[in-house]
Amino acid sequence: xxxxxxxxxxxxxxxxxxxxxxxxxxxxxxxxxxxxxxxxxxxxxxxxxxxxxxxxxxxxxxxxxxxxxxxxxxxxxxxxxxxxxxxxxxxxxxxxxxxxxxxxxxxxxxxxxxxxxxxxxxxxxxxxxxxxxxxxxxxxxxxxxxxxxxxxxxxxxxxxxxxxxxxxxxxxxxxxxxxxxxxxxxxxxxxxxxxxxxxxxxxxxxxxxxxxxxxxxxxxxxxxxxxxxxxxxxxxxxxxxxxxxxxxxxxxxxxxxxxxxxxxxxxxxxxxxxxxxxxxxxxxxxxxxxxxxxxxxxxxxxxxxxxxxxxxxxxxxxxxxxxxxxxxxxxxxxxxxxxxxxxxxxxxxxxxxxxxxxxxxxxxxxxxxxxxxxxxxxxxxxxxxxxxxxxxxxxxxxxxxxxxxxxxxxxxxxxxxxxxxxxxxxxxxxxxxxxxxxxxxxxxxxxxxxxxxxxxxxxxxxxxxxxxxxxxxxxxxxxxxxxxxxxxxxxxxxxxxxxxxxxx
Numbered sequence: 001x002x003x004x005x006x007x008x009x010x011x012x013x014x015x016x017x018x019x020x021x022x023x024x025x026x027x028x029x030x031x032x033x034x035x036x037x038x039x040x041x042x043x044x045x046x047x048x049x050x051x052x053x054x055x056x057x058x059x060x061x062x063x064x065x066x067x068x069x070x071x072x073x074x075x076x077x078x079x080x081x082x083x084x085x086x087x088x089x090x091x092x093x094x095x096x097x098x099x100x101x102x103x104x105x106x107x108x109x110x111x112x113x114x115x116x117x118x119x120x121x122x123x124x125x126x127x128x129x130x131x132x133x134x135x136x137x138x139x140x141x142x143x144x145x146x147x148x149x150x151x152x153x154x155x156x157x158x159x160x161x162x163x164x165x166x167x168x169x170x171x172x173x174x175x176x177x178x179x180x181x182x183x184x185x186x187x188x189x190x191x192x193x194x195x196x197x198x199x200x201x202x203x204x205x206x207x208x209x210x211x212x213x214x215x216x217x218x219x220x221x222x223x224x225x226x227x228x229x230x231x232x233x234x235x236x237x238x239x240x241x242x243x244x245x246x247x248x249x250x251x252x253x254x255x256x257x258x259x260x261x262x263x264x265x266x267x268x269x270x271x272x273x274x275x276x277x278x279x280x281x282x283x284x285x286x287x288x289x290x291x292x293x294x295x296x297x298x299x300x301x302x303x304x305x306x307x308x309x310x311x312x313x314x315x316x317x318x319x320x321x322x323x324x325x326x327x328x329x330x331x332x333x334x335x336x337x338x339x340x341x342x343x344x345x346x347x348x349x350x351x352x353x354x355x356x357x358x359x360x361x362x363x364x365x366x367x368x369x370x371x372x373x374x375x376x377x378x379x380x381x382x383x384x385x386x387x388x389x390x391x392x393x394x395x396x397x398x399x400x401x402x403x404x405x406x407x408x409x410x411x412x413x414x415x416x417x418x419x420x421x422x423x424x425x426x427x428x429x430x431x432x433x434x435x436x437x438x439x440x441x442x443x444x445x446x447x448x449x450x451x452x453x454x455x456x457x458x459x460x461x462x463x464x465x466x467x468x469x470x471x472x473x474x475x476x477x478x479x480x481x482x483x484x485x486x487x488x489x490x491x492x493x494x495x496x497x498x499x500x501x502x503x504x
Contacts, residue, residue: 004300011296012306016110021045024114025121031295032122036288037368040125041140042099045117047106054079056093056103063101064147066154066263068170092116096274098140100125111309114302118292123285130376131280133273137182143270150263157256169257172477173243173264178438180243180265181272238442238457241265242478245443251452252483261481276379276434283337284375286317290338320396331396339392340383344370347389354390385429390421400427435461441488452484460492471501479503 010020032038058074059065091112095101102120104113128134157166239245243265247258293310296302318335321327347355348367356363362370400413400423414423430436445455458466479486488501
């Protein structure tokens, strides 16, 4: 029996063992490297039970995290739904780390194990290691160690200051996680060692300069000097990262609370690229496993029975429920991303006259080079705006509907013609733009010398206004962390103040 026959016997058996997984990782990695030219982090494959997978769900995919009541609540809720048959679990869960950690369910069949190794250990892994969003905004080398540092620090704070007080700070910081992100300024890389060294240095300085008289004074952050008549100029430029601003400048916030805010915003920054590349990430991973598994078949590593099971699972991943189905929950990101990547390959190899008019830069090009270029240099909104083709729009039966708040009827905004295709691309791209989901709120002023009041401005976009109750509840969280009154003004594109919210 040849080596390939031995591999085929292992891969086509319904039951797997660790020798099978080791062989699968070896063969699939070789195909990913030689056939698809993938550059990846080293892989660390973990086989987990359903309960361990639910635990990973609760910790938002991280292998370890600090304690918080929401993680426990999510675990109990997911466990209850799973045991009652109300929800299923993913076949795998993968972490943006170096080495790249993937959790695979122990009850996967051999076919599913090979599929998820190709999907996660090659597709997602390569995306994490090469897409500019992950390279510029996250630190795969140190995130696991940093989360161990974060857990240990939170536990020490609970021992010293009490669980309720620590939980209160975490609740407030979590409410502002979407506003604790640098979208334009590249953040510093997280490092558990550097964070521990920094805390030890601060503690040492505090001990050296300890004096009982300082207990009578409130702690004050270092605020920039303001010239007479220029108090309104702090900050000199609006600040989008509200958590960062509070961490640095909250007038009376204790040092340990500042450190907790810092931890939360570092975690928020880590997840920022994942929210901006969901369609691309899942689409590219699906595109990768599709080509790798078919290459396995072409090279004789798997048989027809294996491929039938694969096709069934692959089709399930790409299933898009109809708009009136009870299972409909918007566009399936796997389907949309996979269809666009496959269409890029088609346009490179077999362009039509329509393709030549819409994508002249793709026609006749090396399809693999183009797929890698797109995977490395785009995020969901720009990916859709640049590469969603009329063919994919027709195949997925996409069109736009205008739903005006004061109207009882819907209006069709775009159909399948040249103008309609462009409109569909623009509208769908905007739906995946972060600004369509997270309001643009910035710190614009602090009353430094009188009330220490914090002023925020919401810049209304696309007539998307804040819901009053949620705005007030969130302002209360900011008020708690800042320690002084907070005011939020909502301004339209003309700069006119439409509404004001306050937390006094």
